[in-house]
Amino acid sequence: MASFKDFTKEEVNRIIERSWKAFEAYRKYPLQKRAAFMRAIATEMEKGAKEVVPVAMKETHLPEPRLQSEFTRTLFQLNSYAEACERGSWLEARIDMAIPDRNPPRPDIRKTMIPLGPVAVFGASNFPFAYSTAGGDTACALAAGCSVVVKAHPAHAATSEWVANAVHRAARQLNMPDGIFGHVHGAGFETGQTLVTHPYIKAVGFTGSYSGGKALFDWANQRKDPIPVFAEMGSINPVYLLPQKLQESAVETAKMYAASITLGTGQFCTNPGLIIGIAGAELDRFIAALSEAIKQVAPSDMLHTGIAKAFAVNRAKALMQEQVTTVAVSVIPAKEEQGIPTIASASASTFLGNPILHQEVFGPYSLVIKCENMDEMLQVALAMEGQLTSTLMATAGDIRQYETLVDTVKQSCGRIIINGVPTGVEVCLSMHHGGPFPATTDSRFTSVGADGIQRFARPVSFQNWPDELLPDELKNSNPLQVWRTVNNELTQQALRL
Amino acid sequence: MASFKDFTKEEVNRIIERSWKAFEAYRKYPLQKRAAFMRAIATEMEKGAKEVVPVAMKETHLPEPRLQSEFTRTLFQLNSYAEACERGSWLEARIDMAIPDRNPPRPDIRKTMIPLGPVAVFGASNFPFAYSTAGGDTACALAAGCSVVVKAHPAHAATSEWVANAVHRAARQLNMPDGIFGHVHGAGFETGQTLVTHPYIKAVGFTGSYSGGKALFDWANQRKDPIPVFAEMGSINPVYLLPQKLQESAVETAKMYAASITLGTGQFCTNPGLIIGIAGAELDRFIAALSEAIKQVAPSDMLHTGIAKAFAVNRAKALMQEQVTTVAVSVIPAKEEQGIPTIASASASTFLGNPILHQEVFGPYSLVIKCENMDEMLQVALAMEGQLTSTLMATAGDIRQYETLVDTVKQSCGRIIINGVPTGVEVCLSMHHGGPFPATTDSRFTSVGADGIQRFARPVSFQNWPDELLPDELKNSNPLQVWRTVNNELTQQALRL
Numbered sequence: 001m002a003s004f005k006d007f008t009k010e011e012v013n014r015i016i017e018r019s020w021k022a023f024e025a026y027r028k029y030p031l032q033k034r035a036a037f038m039r040a041i042a043t044e045m046e047k048g049a050k051e052v053v054p055v056a057m058k059e060t061h062l063p064e065p066r067l068q069s070e071f072t073r074t075l076f077q078l079n080s081y082a083e084a085c086e087r088g089s090w091l092e093a094r095i096d097m098a099i100p101d102r103n104p105p106r107p108d109i110r111k112t113m114i115p116l117g118p119v120a121v122f123g124a125s126n127f128p129f130a131y132s133t134a135g136g137d138t139a140c141a142l143a144a145g146c147s148v149v150v151k152a153h154p155a156h157a158a159t160s161e162w163v164a165n166a167v168h169r170a171a172r173q174l175n176m177p178d179g180i181f182g183h184v185h186g187a188g189f190e191t192g193q194t195l196v197t198h199p200y201i202k203a204v205g206f207t208g209s210y211s212g213g214k215a216l217f218d219w220a221n222q223r224k225d226p227i228p229v230f231a232e233m234g235s236i237n238p239v240y241l242l243p244q245k246l247q248e249s250a251v252e253t254a255k256m257y258a259a260s261i262t263l264g265t266g267q268f269c270t271n272p273g274l275i276i277g278i279a280g281a282e283l284d285r286f287i288a289a290l291s292e293a294i295k296q297v298a299p300s301d302m303l304h305t306g307i308a309k310a311f312a313v314n315r316a317k318a319l320m321q322e323q324v325t326t327v328a329v330s331v332i333p334a335k336e337e338q339g340i341p342t343i344a345s346a347s348a349s350t351f352l353g354n355p356i357l358h359q360e361v362f363g364p365y366s367l368v369i370k371c372e373n374m375d376e377m378l379q380v381a382l383a384m385e386g387q388l389t390s391t392l393m394a395t396a397g398d399i400r401q402y403e404t405l406v407d408t409v410k411q412s413c414g415r416i417i418i419n420g421v422p423t424g425v426e427v428c429l430s431m432h433h434g435g436p437f438p439a440t441t442d443s444r445f446t447s448v449g450a451d452g453i454q455r456f457a458r459p460v461s462f463q464n465w466p467d468e469l470l471p472d473e474l475k476n477s478n479p480l481q482v483w484r485t486v487n488n489e490l491t492q493q494a495l496r497l
Numbered sequence: 498m499a500s501f502k503d504f505t506k507e508e509v510n511r512i513i514e515r516s517w518k519a520f521e522a523y524r525k526y527p528l529q530k531r532a533a534f535m536r537a538i539a540t541e542m543e544k545g546a547k548e549v550v551p552v553a554m555k556e557t558h559l560p561e562p563r564l565q566s567e568f569t570r571t572l573f574q575l576n577s578y579a580e581a582c583e584r585g586s587w588l589e590a591r592i593d594m595a596i597p598d599r600n601p602p603r604p605d606i607r608k609t610m611i612p613l614g615p616v617a618v619f620g621a622s623n624f625p626f627a628y629s630t631a632g633g634d635t636a637c638a639l640a641a642g643c644s645v646v647v648k649a650h651p652a653h654a655a656t657s658e659w660v661a662n663a664v665h666r667a668a669r670q671l672n673m674p675d676g677i678f679g680h681v682h683g684a685g686f687e688t689g690q691t692l693v694t695h696p697y698i699k700a701v702g703f704t705g706s707y708s709g710g711k712a713l714f715d716w717a718n719q720r721k722d723p724i725p726v727f728a729e730m731g732s733i734n735p736v737y738l739l740p741q742k743l744q745e746s747a748v749e750t751a752k753m754y755a756a757s758i759t760l761g762t763g764q765f766c767t768n769p770g771l772i773i774g775i776a777g778a779e780l781d782r783f784i785a786a787l788s789e790a791i792k793q794v795a796p797s798d799m800l801h802t803g804i805a806k807a808f809a810v811n812r813a814k815a816l817m818q819e820q821v822t823t824v825a826v827s828v829i830p831a832k833e834e835q836g837i838p839t840i841a842s843a844s845a846s847t848f849l850g851n852p853i854l855h856q857e858v859f860g861p862y863s864l865v866i867k868c869e870n871m872d873e874m875l876q877v878a879l880a881m882e883g884q885l886t887s888t889l890m891a892t893a894g895d896i897r898q899y900e901t902l903v904d905t906v907k908q909s910c911g912r913i914i915i916n917g918v919p920t921g922v923e924v925c926l927s928m929h930h931g932g933p934f935p936a937t938t939d940s941r942f943t944s945v946g947a948d949g950i951q952r953f954a955r956p957v958s959f960q961n962w963p964d965e966l967l968p969d970e971l972k973n974s975n976p977l978q979v980w981r982t983v984n985n986e987l988t989q990q991a992l993r994l
Contacts, residue, residue, distance in 0.1 A: 028904065089987070094927040094948075107917060109927040114907060116940075221718045225883070225934045228941070386722070399966050407525065410611060415958040418966075420604060429982055430591040430606040432958040437722045443613075443955040444725070451591075451956075458940040459948075461912040461929040469896050469915075483987050485926055490586070490980050490987065 004157045004185040011184070012194045015149055018179030019118040020200040023147040025177040027115045030472065031480065033174075035082035038142055040170035041134055042078040045071070045163065052162045056128045059156040061301035061337075066264060067129070074129040077427055078139050084429075084450030085143035088482035092459070093473045095486045095495065107464045110474040113457035115145030116228075117202025120195040122216070124207035125303050126267045128156040133163035133183070136447055137205030137230070144456035149182035149201070151191055155304040161185075189215065196220050196229075203456050206231040207269070207447065210360075210438055217441045230455050231441040232433070234269050234360050235388035237422045240377065240409065241277035241286065242398035245419070250286040253393050257366070258293030260421035265300045265339045266364030267307070270389050270422040273360060276348075276380055279370040287368055290343055291328030297341040299334035302363065308337035311363035315342060318361055323350040327368065339363040348376045352383055378405050386436030386443070387413040389422035412436060414443065501654045501682040508681070509691045512646055515676030516615040517697040520644040522674040524612045527969065528977065530671075532579035535639055537667035538631050539575040542568075542660065549659045553625045556653040558798035558834075563761060564626070571626040574924055575636050581926075581947030582640035585979035589956070590970045592983045594992065604961045607971040610954035612642030613725075614699025617692040619713070621704035622800050623764045625653040630660035630680070633944055634702030634727070641953035646679035646698070648688055652801040658682075686712065693717050693726075700953050703728040704766070704944065707857075707935055714938045727952050728938040729930065731857050732885035733770035734919045737874065737906065738783065739895035740775055742916070747783040750890050754863070755790030757918035762797045762836045763861030764804070767886050767919040770857060773845075773877055776867040784865055787840055788825030794838040796831035799860065805834035808860035812839055815858055820847040824865065836860040845873045849880055875902050883933030883940070884910040886919035909933060911940065 007015075026034075045052075049071055056067050084090060091113045099106035119141040123132030130136060133150050141148045152160035164183035171180050184191060192212075196204055196219045204220060204227065206213050213231030220229045241253065260272055275290075277283040302308040319326050323346055330341040345368040351357050357367060371377040384390075390413040392399065392406065399406055399418070410416055414435030425433055425448050433448035434440045440447075445455045467476045476495040478484065483492055504512075523531075542549075546568055553564050581587060588610045596603040616638040620629030627633060630647050638645045649657035661680035668677050681688060689709075693701055693716045701717060701724065703710050710728030717726045738750065757769055772787075774780040799805040816823050820843055827838040842865040848854050854864060868874040881887075887910040889896065889903065896903055896915070907913055911932030922930055922945050930945035931937045937944075942952045964973045973992040975981065980989050 024904070027908075087985075089982070092948075096923070096925040096927040104921065106923060106925075107914075109923055109925060111927040111929050117908075217723070218718075221715075226714070226938070228939075396963050396966060399963075407521070410957060411524075411614075414956070415960060416962075417604075417960040418962050420961045424601065426593070426603060426606055428593040428603075428606060429985060430593040430608040430958060432608050432956040434956070436955075441723065442725075444951075446956065451589075454941075458933075459911070459929040459931070459943065460907060461927060463912060463914040464917045465913075465915050466893055466896075469893060485586070488584075488926060 004152070004161065006186045006188065007184045007191060009190070009194050012191060013198065015182040015184055016118065016195070016198045016200050019147045019149050019182050022177040022179035023118050026147055026180055027145045029145065031086045031088060034143055034145060035086045037170060037174050037176055038078045038082040038085070038139060040174055041167050042075040044166040044170045045134065046075055048162070048166060052159060055162055056156060056159040059159055060128050060303050062303070070127060070129045073427065074135060077130065077136055078134065080427065081139045081143050081450050081453065084453065088473055088480055090450065090453045091473050091482060093482055093484040095474065095484055097487060097495065109461055109463050110465070110470060111459050111461045112471055112473050114460050116456050116458060117146060118200055119146045119148050119203045119205060119456055120201045121148055121150045122192065122206040122208065123150065123153040123160065125153050125155045125307060127207070128159045129163070131207045132156070133160045134167055136452060140452040141205065141456045143453045146456045147180050149184065149195060151195060152183060152185050154187040155306070157185055192216060193219055197223060202227055204229040205447070209233060213441060228455070229441050230445055230447060232269060232447050233438055233440060234362065235435065235439045236273035236358065236360050237270050237387055237389045237391070238274040238276060238384060239272045239391040239393060240381070240405070241275065241283070242392060242394035242402060243278055244395045244398045245393045246277060246282045246286060248395065250282050251289045254286045254289035255293055256421060258290055258297065260423045261366045262294070262297045262341045262364040263423050265302055267303055267362065268423050270425060272391065272422055273366050274369060275366055276369040276371060276377055278374065278377065279372060283370060287327060287345065294328045294341045294343050295331045297330050298332045299330050299338035299340045302337055302339045305337060307362065308339070311339050311361065314361040315363065315365050318357065318367065319344055321354055321356055323347065343368060345370060348372065348380050352379060358385060374402060374405065378408060381405055381408040384412045386439040388433065388435045388439045389413055389415045389417060391417040391420065391422050393419060414439065501649070501658065503683045503685065504681045504688060506687070506691050509688060510695065512679035512681055513615065513692070513695045513697050516644045516646050516679050519674040519676035520615050523644055523677055524642045526642065528583050528585060531640055531642060532583045534667060534671050534673055535575045535579035535582070535636060537671055538664050539572040541663040541667045542631065543572055545659070545663060549656060552659055553653060553656040556656055557625050557800050559800070567624060567626045570924065571632060574627065574633055575631065577924065578636045578640050578947050578950065581950065585970055585977055587947065587950045588970050588979060590979055590981040592971065592981055592992065594984060606958055606960050607962070607967060608956050608958045609968055609970050611957050613953050613955060614643060615697055616643045616645050616700045616702060616953055617698045618645055618647045619689065619703040619705065620647065620650040620657065622650050622652045622804065624704070625656045626660070628704045629653070630657045631664055633949060637949040638702065638953045640950045643953045644677050646681065646692060648692060649680060649682050651684040652803070654682055689713060690716055694720060699724055701726040702944070706730060710938060725952070726938050727942055727944060729766060729944050730935055730937060731766050731859065732932065732936045733855065733857050734767055734884055734886045734888070735771040735773060735881060736769045736888040736890060737902070738772065738774035738780070739889060739891035739899060741892045741895045742890045743774060743779045743783060745892065747779050748786045751783050751786035752790055753918060755787055755794065757920045758863045759791070759794045759838045759861040760920050762799055764800055764859065765920050767922060769888065769919055770863050771866060772863055773866040773868060773874055775871065775874065776869060780867060784824060784842065791825045791838045791840050792828045794827055795829045796827050796835035796837045799834055799836045802834060804859065805836070808836050808858065811858040812860065812862050815854060815864065816841055818851055818853055820844065821854070840865060842867060845869065845877050849876060855882060871899060871902065875905060878902055878905040881909045883936040885930065885932045885936045886910055886912045886914060888914040888917065888919055890916055911936065
């Protein structure tokens with residue numbers, strides 16, 4: 001595996017300075033030109049799919065079909081966010097026309113979005129393409145008009161280097177300003193700190209662990225000028241088994257969840273790590289079916305040594321907690337650094353009394369919580385930390401009957417699924433991939449879907465500007481044909497003057 | 498003047514607990530019911546205008562016409578944000594319909610906004626109605642579906658108490674849940690700290706000083722679960738006099754600015770505290786006309802003793818800085834606790850070398866900066882901290898010629914005005930009242946205009962929900978007739994299934 005030397009602080013600073021220079025030019029580029037750059041990145045990447053997928057396979061131990069589909073998803077993100085960038089709805093253009101004969105006269109005021117500045121992006125170990133170098137955060141930042149500096153994830157540094165080179169080629173083809181995309185290596189925390197504390201860095205995108213994300217968040221808030229950090233820090237994604245539904249389909253549900261828990265060796269942020277039901281014959285049937293299925297799932301390679309060790313440690317730690325029962329473990333022998341599919345169970349009171357059981361065990365592991373009754377299930381829901389997702393396995397009757405539970409669950413997550421699995425995050429506008437702290441550091445923004453562009457922009461009002469000097473999206477004639485709110489009405493029309 | 502005892506920590510905690518209980522019910526109220534409550538508050542307040550304006554006059558020393566118009570503005574805010582609440586555009590409803598025959602099938606996903614939770618609101622000393630008890634932050638929070646706990650500003654505690662009683666009456670009339678609106682008194686910082694650090698408080702609205710806002714921001718970020726703080730912390734609102742415009746209209750500009758600098762005894766967040774021009778005959782003419790006008794403006798009462806003292810201290814501190822010249826002071830004798838209209842000047846190099854001159858002097862004061870040339874003006878713009886507003890006094894030719902300056906100015910502010918004054922903040926959708934740190938703690942949100950509602954809500958995705966269980970704004974039939982983005986297209990139509 002290729003190894004890359006850590007960049008020195010001076011090297012990182014130089015790259016950030018070039019990023020700022022590039023930003024000063026790029027922020028004025030029209031939406032079409034930004035979109036063209038994003039599409040060119042996708043095209044350059046696509047040309048080398050056969051070259052890079054094997055590199056990523058070696059670095060991440062992810063199987064080829066998984067990486068191939070993630071690669072395709074990455075191109076889709078670049079292309080679809082490029083389209084959203086051009087469409088311009090994310091600018092939330094608003095115009096209130098002057099009322100000169102009011103007392104006092106109302107001036108003409110128009111609002112749009114401008115980019116924040118150079119964005120530092122920290123890629124995810126579990127998504128070497130889609131949430132790394134030219135992944136969702138980078139695509140959103142470029143669409144918003146920001147330059148980007150990526151810190152390569154050390155676990156897939158060669159893949160990252162390859163993607164960075166594709167971005168550089170696309171930048172040269174389109175004569176993008178020198179420094180529009182920077183790429184740095186650094187295995188220690190110092191590189192990250194240099195990025196986040198540099199005065200020219202104006203926002204941060206991150207996908208990874210709680211400790212990593214929280215450190216960036218704290219550094220950013222301790223700056224002389226605090227900057228926003230969009231850190232997605234994982235989740236245990238609780239699944240609530242409601243009584244009627246459980247009675248109807250304990251076995252089907254168990255099978256569906258055995259697959260979801262072990263998908264991609266359990267290495268998804270949306271992996272269902274907690275399943276909550278009412279103790280009794282139905283839940284026993286569910287657990288039996290889940291156990292039977294889990295036992296037959298072969299252990300598989302984890303992303304890298306660090307992740308494999310963390311899974312082994314965290315799994316062992318969870319299983320050895322008092323009153324926790326190991327329910328099922330894959331019967332197929334595991335090689336070193338493989339994740340062993342595992343189900344444990346505990347009572348609700350055990351869960352409520354032990355914060356360790358609330359922590360994510362990143363890998364193919366899930367804990368079944370047995371509640372005495374629905375009241376206790378509500379107590380569990382009330383005690384739940386912020387989550388990316390929550391799932392209700394429920395009939396319509398269950399939802400209506402347990403309204404308080406449903407409201408409580410909604411309050412603690414960013415996406416709420418009925419009768420499905422949380423794994424599988426669609427890239428579309430209606431997707432919210434986010435959630436209350438500690439799932440993310442900013443519950444108001446998504447890191448999946450084109451609404452993520454807004455993370456890297458801020459509104460500015462233009463008061464009393466002559467038409468020809470306004471940004472295109474605010475001009476009288478609406479040359480970009482964007483949807484705008486004019487005097488409180490949404491329209492794509494030019495202004496009627 | 499009425500005096501109010503500080504609430505004990507236990508009393509504040511009890512009010513927060515009631516606020517949480519109220520939130521659990523209120524968050525589910527339909528938009529119409531929230532809007533009705535907001536309108537009822539306006540109606541209750543309106544009934545007592547004659548009663549409360551004299552109370553506010555006594556507490557704030559603001560003249561009757563100013564308070565009367567602020568009172569009217571407050572009712573307008575409540576009513577117009579109620580309308581925006583019902584219109585529902587702020588929910589940014591998005592629907593991506595299922596594609597069952599895709600491989601893998603795409604589930605139905607729909608996104609809307611849900612309220613964050615109880616909001617703590619800290620009113621402004623300079624806006625006893627519009628940015629205090631039932632002001633912009635409270636109106637936005639109620640529209641978003643949040644309960645509110647207001648800390649009365651100690652400088653107008655009786656006015657605040659009166660408004661709180663109006664809110665309580667409106668709440669009783671409409672059978673709002675007990676605790677929907679809480680009101681606490683506390684002159685020290687402890688009450689604020691209790692509010693911001695309480696686990697049930699989920700967001701903070703604040704208008705005031707940098708030190709106050711920054712303290713809340715730090716407390717909020719040091720919580721186990723950090724919460725968003727929307728603090729508007731003031732600004733010096735630089736005004737750039739561009740060469741051609743200055744040549745054309747030095748005297749008219751000076752007169753306009755003499756009025757803006759002294760409006761409301763200079764006690765607006767958008768008061769122009771810094772005017773930047775190129776040294777020479779035109780700037781001398783501007784300064785002469787400004788001085789002449791300022792000398793004739795009578796000193797007037799400041800809001801309260803604390804503000805008057807701070808103005809005296811900060812004004813004296815600025816004037817005694819090396820190389821700062823006092824240019825003009827009102828010739829009309831001042832009474833105690835009045836703000837004395839004052840103009841000072843300094844060279845750009847003095848300004849660039851002295852951080853004290855970058856600080857706000859809250860009151861009728863402005864500093865004129867003399868640059869040697871446009872390059873130096875650009876240096877001043879580059880050195881500018883985040884601002885609520887910046888103003889360009891400029892011809893179209895100036896704007897085109899000095900594009901780099903214009904881009905630089907845009908980067909550091911939330912609203913950019915051409916040929917006008919920054920004072921006067923319209924309440925409309927296109928208004929952005931915000932700006933980069935230290936003008937505010939979150940440049941992405943406004944505290945004026947109905948877009949401010951979004952500060953207190955966050956997106957949630959609903960995946961695979963049966964139609965009848967979805968929130969109204971996401972239902973197939975679109976019963977609320979809100980604008981929604983359905984499969985990437987904006988529409989008010991019901992879904993075509």
